[in-house]
Amino acid sequence: xxxxxxxxxxxxxxxxxxxxxxxxxxxxxxxxxxxxxxxxxxxxxxxxxxxxxxxxxxxxxxxxxxxxxxxxxxxxxxxxxxxxxxxxxxxxxxxxxxxxxxxxxxxxxxxxxxxxxxxxxxxxxxxxxxxxxxxxxxxxxxxxxxxxxxxxxxxxxxxxxxxxxxxxxxxxxxxxxxxxxxxxxxxxxxxxxxxxxxxxxxxxxxxxxxxxxxxxxxxxxxxxxxxxxxxxxxxxxxxxxxxxxxxxxxxxxxxxxxxxxxxxxxxxxxxxxxxxxxxxxxxxxxxxxxxxxxxxxxxxxxxxxxxxxxxxxxxxxxxxxxxxxxxxxxxxxxxxxxxxxxxxxxxxxxxxxxxxxxxxxxxxxxxxxxxxxxxxxxxxxxxxxxxxxxxxxxxxxxxxxxxxxxxxxxxxxxxxxxxxxxxxxxxxxxxxxxxxxxxxxxxxxxx
Amino acid sequence: xxxxxxxxxxxxxxxxxxxxxxxxxxxxxxxxxxxxxxxxxxxxxxxxxxxxxxxxxxxxxxxxxxxxxxxxxxxxxxxxxxxxxxxxxxxxxxxxxxxxxxxxxxxxxxxxxxxxxxxxxxxxxxxxxxxxxxxxxxxxxxxxxxxxxxxxxxxxxxxxxxxxxxxxxxxxxxxxxxxxxxxxxxxxxxxxxxxxxxxxxxxxxxxxxxxxxxxxxxxxxxxxxxxxxxxxxxxxxxxxxxxxxxxxxxxxxxxxxxxxxxxxxxxxxxxxxxxxxxxxxxxxxxxxxxxxxxxxxxxxxxxxxxxxxxxxxxxxxxxxxxxxxxxxxxxxxxxxxxxxxxxxxxxxxxxxxxxxxxxxxxxxxxxxxxxxxxxxxxxxxxxxxxxxxxxxxxxxxxxxxxxxxxxxxxxxxxxxxxxxxxxxxxxxxxxxxxxxxxxxxxxxxxx
Numbered sequence: 001x002x003x004x005x006x007x008x009x010x011x012x013x014x015x016x017x018x019x020x021x022x023x024x025x026x027x028x029x030x031x032x033x034x035x036x037x038x039x040x041x042x043x044x045x046x047x048x049x050x051x052x053x054x055x056x057x058x059x060x061x062x063x064x065x066x067x068x069x070x071x072x073x074x075x076x077x078x079x080x081x082x083x084x085x086x087x088x089x090x091x092x093x094x095x096x097x098x099x100x101x102x103x104x105x106x107x108x109x110x111x112x113x114x115x116x117x118x119x120x121x122x123x124x125x126x127x128x129x130x131x132x133x134x135x136x137x138x139x140x141x142x143x144x145x146x147x148x149x150x151x152x153x154x155x156x157x158x159x160x161x162x163x164x165x166x167x168x169x170x171x172x173x174x175x176x177x178x179x180x181x182x183x184x185x186x187x188x189x190x191x192x193x194x195x196x197x198x199x200x201x202x203x204x205x206x207x208x209x210x211x212x213x214x215x216x217x218x219x220x221x222x223x224x225x226x227x228x229x230x231x232x233x234x235x236x237x238x239x240x241x242x243x244x245x246x247x248x249x250x251x252x253x254x255x256x257x258x259x260x261x262x263x264x265x266x267x268x269x270x271x272x273x274x275x276x277x278x279x280x281x282x283x284x285x286x287x288x289x290x291x292x293x294x295x296x297x298x299x300x301x302x303x304x305x306x307x308x309x310x311x312x313x314x315x316x317x318x319x320x321x322x323x324x325x326x327x328x329x330x331x332x333x334x335x336x337x338x339x340x341x342x343x344x345x346x347x348x349x350x351x352x353x354x355x356x357x358x359x360x361x362x363x364x365x366x367x368x369x370x371x372x373x374x375x376x377x378x379x380x381x382x383x384x385x386x387x388x389x390x391x392x393x394x395x396x397x398x399x400x401x402x403x404x405x406x407x408x409x410x411x412x413x414x415x416x417x418x419x420x421x422x423x424x425x426x427x428x429x430x431x432x433x434x435x436x437x438x439x440x441x442x443x444x445x446x447x
Numbered sequence: 448x449x450x451x452x453x454x455x456x457x458x459x460x461x462x463x464x465x466x467x468x469x470x471x472x473x474x475x476x477x478x479x480x481x482x483x484x485x486x487x488x489x490x491x492x493x494x495x496x497x498x499x500x501x502x503x504x505x506x507x508x509x510x511x512x513x514x515x516x517x518x519x520x521x522x523x524x525x526x527x528x529x530x531x532x533x534x535x536x537x538x539x540x541x542x543x544x545x546x547x548x549x550x551x552x553x554x555x556x557x558x559x560x561x562x563x564x565x566x567x568x569x570x571x572x573x574x575x576x577x578x579x580x581x582x583x584x585x586x587x588x589x590x591x592x593x594x595x596x597x598x599x600x601x602x603x604x605x606x607x608x609x610x611x612x613x614x615x616x617x618x619x620x621x622x623x624x625x626x627x628x629x630x631x632x633x634x635x636x637x638x639x640x641x642x643x644x645x646x647x648x649x650x651x652x653x654x655x656x657x658x659x660x661x662x663x664x665x666x667x668x669x670x671x672x673x674x675x676x677x678x679x680x681x682x683x684x685x686x687x688x689x690x691x692x693x694x695x696x697x698x699x700x701x702x703x704x705x706x707x708x709x710x711x712x713x714x715x716x717x718x719x720x721x722x723x724x725x726x727x728x729x730x731x732x733x734x735x736x737x738x739x740x741x742x743x744x745x746x747x748x749x750x751x752x753x754x755x756x757x758x759x760x761x762x763x764x765x766x767x768x769x770x771x772x773x774x775x776x777x778x779x780x781x782x783x784x785x786x787x788x789x790x791x792x793x794x795x796x797x798x799x800x801x802x803x804x805x806x807x808x809x810x811x812x813x814x815x816x817x818x819x820x821x822x823x824x825x826x827x828x829x830x831x832x833x834x835x836x837x838x839x840x841x842x843x844x845x846x847x848x849x850x851x852x853x854x855x856x857x858x859x860x861x862x863x864x865x866x867x868x869x870x871x872x873x874x875x876x877x878x879x880x881x882x883x884x885x886x887x888x889x890x891x892x893x894x
Contacts, residue, residue, distance in 0.1 A: 010878075040812050043873040050815065057813040288868070299878045300871045321866040328870035337870050365487050366504040368497060398875035399846035402882075403853045406867050410857040419768040420853050421735070423775035423784050424747045426490040428845035431457070431746045435849075 001026050003313055004090060004104035006080045006249070008032030009041070010299055011280025011306030012110035013061075016072045018310040026314070028072050029102060031092065033079040036134040037063050042299055044137040045160065048144065049167030055138050083107065083253040085273055106275055106313045109255075109263060110306055111246035113281035113297045118155060118241055122216030127223050128237040131160060143236065149173055152236040153225045155213060157184045161240035162196070162331040165205050168236075169332075176206040176232050178213060178225065179241070187342055188390055189376035191357050195392045199334045208232075243297060245282045258284045260295035267319040269309035277313060279305035286322035288409050289340050289387055290349040296325050324405040325388075328398045335397035339405040340388025343378050352381040356441040360434035362396040364426035371395050377414075377438040381446055384413040389435065396429060404435055414442040448473050450760055451537060451551035453527045453696070455479030456488070457746055458727025458753030459557035460508075463519045465757040473761070475519050476549060478539065480526035483581040484510050489746055491584040492607065495591065496614030502585050530554065530700040532720055553722055553760045556702075556710060557753055558693035560728035560744045565602060565688055569663030574670050575684040578607060590683065596620050598681040600672040602660060603688035604631045609643070609778040611685050612652050616779075623653040623679050625660060625672065626688070634789055635837055636823035638804050642839045646781045655679075690744060692729045705731045707742035714766040716756035724760060726752035733769035735856050736787050736834055737796040743772050771852040772835075775845045782844035786852040787835025790825050799828040803888040807881035809843040811873035818842050824861075824885040828893055831860040836882065843876060851882055861889040 003019055005012045008030045016030050030037075038061040047053045066072045078100060080092040091101035115130040117123060129140050143149060151174040154161045165175045177200075184193050184207070200207060211227040222235040245262040256264040256272045263271060263278040267286065270277050281297035283305065301323050311318040328337040346353035355378045362371040373393035379386050389404045391397045407417050418439040424431050432440070450466055452459045455477045463477050477484075485508040494500045513519045525547060527539040538548035562577040564570060576587050590596060598621040601608045612622045624647070631640050631654070647654060658674040669682040692709040694702075703711040703719045710718055710725040714733065717724050728744035730752065748770050758765040775784040793800035802825045809818040820840035826833050836851045838844045854864050865886040871878050879887070 040814075040873060040878075042871070042878075043811050043813050046814060046873050053813075053815065060812045298871065300868065300880075303878055304866070321863065322868075324868040326868045326870035328872045328875060330872060330874050335875075339868075339870065364490050365507045366490050366500075367487075367493060368500065396846060398870065398872070399843060400849060402847060402867075402869045402880070403849035405869055406850045406853040406857070406859075406864070409863070409867055410853070410859070412853075412857070416768065416856070417853070419751070420849075420856055421747065421769075421771040421773045421786075422849045422852055423773035423786065423845065424489070424745065425775045425777060425845065426487060426493050427777050428775060428782075431487075431489075431750055433747075433849070 001105045002103065003028050003106050003108070004102060005030040005108045005110060006090065007110035007112055007280070008037035008074060008076065009110065009112055009280070010302035012108065013038045013066065014303045014306035015108050015110065015279060015310035016066070017070060018307045019314055020070050020072055022311065022314040022316070030072060030074045031078040031080050031090070032074065032076045034133060034135060035063065035076045037061070037066065037074065037076065039134050041133065044131060045163035045167045048137065048141055048164070049170035051171065055134065055141050058134065080249060083249055083276070085253050085276070088275065107277070108306070108309055108313070109250055109276065109278040109282060110280045111249070111282045113243040113245050115239065116242045116244050118213070118239055120213050120216060122218065123239065125216055125218050125223060127235060128216060128239065130239055131164065132243070144171055149235045151176070151234040152238065153178060153232050153234045155179065155237065155239040156241035157209065158240060158242060159327070159329045161238070163329060164238050164240060165200065166331050169203055169205065173236070176208055176234070178208045178211055178227060178232070180210070180212045182210040184209060189342065189357060192374050192376055192390055192392045195374055196331065196334065196336060199332050203332045243281070245295065245297070247282050250278065250282070258293050258295065260284060262295040264293070268312045269305055269320065270312065277309040279309045285320065288322040288324050292349065294323065294325060296323060298327060321409065324408040326401060326405040328401055333394050334392060335395065336392045337397050337401035338388070338390045339401050340386070340408050341378065342388055342390065346378055346380065346387045351387060353378050353387060354381045354442060354446055356438055356445055358434070358438050358441060360437050361430050362393055363428065364430055367426045373397060373434045375434050375438040377442055379414045379442045379446065384415055384446065386412055386414055386417055386439070389438070391434070400433070400435060414439045414446070418443055448552045449550065450475050450553050450555070451549055452477040452555045452557055453537065454557035454559055454727070455484035455521060455523065456557065456559055456727070457749035459555065460485045460513065461750045461753035462555050462557065462726060462757035463513065464517060465754045466761055467517050467519055469758065469761040469763070477519060477521045478525040478527050479521065479523045481580060481582060482510065482523045484508070484513065484521065484523065486581050488580065491578060492610035492614045495584065495588055495611070496617035498618065502581065502588050505581065527696060530696055530723070532700050532723070535722065554724070555753070555756050555760070556697055556723065556725040556729060557727045558696070558729045560690040560692050562686065563689045563691050565660070565686055567660050567663060569665065570686065572663055572665050572670060574682060575663060575686065577686055578611065579690070591618055596682045598623070598679070599683040599685065600625060600679050600681045602626065602684065602686040604656065605687060605689060606774070606776045608685070608687035610776060611687060612647065613778050616650055616652065620683070623655055623681070625655045625658055625674060625679070627657070627659045629657040631656060636789065636804060639821050639823055639837055639839045642821055643778060643781060643783060646779050650779045690728070692742065692744070694729050697725065697729070705740050705742065707731060709742040711740070715759045716752055716767065717759065724756040726756045732767065735769040735771050739796065741770065741772060743770060745774060768856065771855040773848060773852040775848060780841050781839055782842065783839045784844050784848035785835070785837045786848050787833070787855050788825065789835055789837065793825055793827065793834050798834060800825050800834060801828045801889060801893055803885055803892055805881070805885050805888060807884050808877050809840055810875065811877055814873045820844060820881045822881050822885040824889055826861045826889045826893065831862055831893065833859055833861055833864055833886070836885070838881070847880070847882060861886045861893070865890055
């Protein structure tokens, strides 16, 4: 049996590795358009911020390792353009322009996501860099190392935009962030978003929300980002306004997409074609909170869904339980994390949300180095069930979110979660963990 | 109605506060033999290790605050010696030697635990200090501040012994740890216990396990701890060989104790007398893993069980779901945590345990500052259910244990836990969290 995989990043290579171990008799061919497979894409902003780092340190496994050690037929520099479902053939073009085609018995689409390109004149100018794959990362690093970048403008204020603001400040670059909407991270509770704004301003980031970019002009000394009522001179522009699923070839082949434009898959990772699976950032997932489809392109689910698709292709029967939409990022000295849904999302999903916002501490009473942890927790008034949480603080946020994610996987109520026996020691938290305190307040508010 | 509480620490004051809020008409009287109520006992070793700290910074709320702000009749310096269940009266002695008695409608015993005193000649010598309450903490601090302590011997190698070793090293004191059994932390996986031994030795702690102390002799310049084949001169001895429940007055009143000598309570915190409850370190609890009684005297359960007892006394119907036996401590640069049971405990409880031990990382591939995280995870072969985990590492251990504790509360299988959507970002962990990797290996090992 021949198992063909389109895309050699997190989902694709997880699938290839898993299938290779499960079925030594299976022919596994991976087509990847770049020459980078298996690298830490999420590590790029942090790497860029560190003058001592090398971009190549993000490579987890090289293409040769997959070929030689795991016996996977990994064809880099191959761009797949079309799936012929009737003939069970994919076809595309090599980087030298030569066409190629390849038959399959089972196919996995793992084409990932790509940066949304804002429709702004000048967006293709030199000095405008998107950050999506390792090639982008190398280009930005090299550009910074010329020493000519004094000022940068970041378009957008999402995770990657914030991480890049941090990275560029670490390089001594002046940073301005511009976005059309007034609210930074609109999914975030307003009190918590103020905490992030304060952290950005404290670190010298200039924020300019509520303004669209009209054009990016090339000037003698660099670029000018022109907004409605102000212009920003700079040498570097990073558009980071979001990503979109690479589902074009799937759609052209008549595979079902969802409302997010991602490839629609069932809990086994299968599309509406029984011989075609999809995994990773190009495909959707089920929310463990709402039971409905969501599209949240993040690394862990990409790896896991690739692996699960491979298991099902190899004859096992593995189902994906769904995602809790957990995420965390670091911006300067602040850890920001979320899991589940916020009150607006809860209302849209038919819940009757109740939210509490508290400020707790990262260490025990009297322990030196204590920091504030902000928590916004949402539950359902009717059932008492926990729906989501958001946290921000200088320490103790990143891993605390895990316990709440596990609670969401188990549809726990605030009452049951309040009883969770979380470990306590003075350097690591108050006796009542911030999440337990928030759950307790949710309980009292609903009494 | 009069609600009387014996003991004004974590459980007792949690109960008093909760009852005061729930029933403003209730007469609440707390008897506490010391003058310290509501302080961070667990913070004492850390406080002692910090020359800049003041022991008083550990006080969360003073007795006057409870009296004035919460209207609780808190009688400090009152030691309760007897419960007359027939007459519904408790009696005891004030610190000035005067006797007192007090009737009750409902009684809560929250007498805590006390240090086990090893039967060693010289254990009452000057320079031998136990660490249990704030008075002990003050005495040790004051003694260290005289500058006369150059060498200390710690008897025992449990949590408090290790935290005190760390504290004394921070004060520049030479530390020797002596205990009769060969294994440090016998409940801990052997590979992980080597990690702790290495950390102790790296920090100049002299370990002398497998030896009993014969006597503690008073010498001209201090003390000599005499073992079978070696003696240690020192100026300070800290016996920290464990604690025992203060259940004497309960036993004398004919209340049921369990096999650990703790007061046996049901899920509402009630003893075998319908008018008497017990909470905190003097009482036992149900394990969420085995469903059986356990006695694990730790701060969070003390607070929670006091609160729940008060709710039931006030007419609510709240049940304690049980404890996961979660614990964490810090020793030098190492975080050590556990939740659930180990293979030996699992076998004793009738499970068929399977254990995996892995070394993972605290940050993503290529992220600077990466540290090793050691994980020993135990599951049940027959059912696939998770039973326990132990972790040690220089970062990222303390809060990670929370997610596993929540998994234990939900009786999750390794298979379901492996699917948990834990948040990922490069500064905080690998894409596959160490706990997910361990769960995945447990799964494969059981296939």
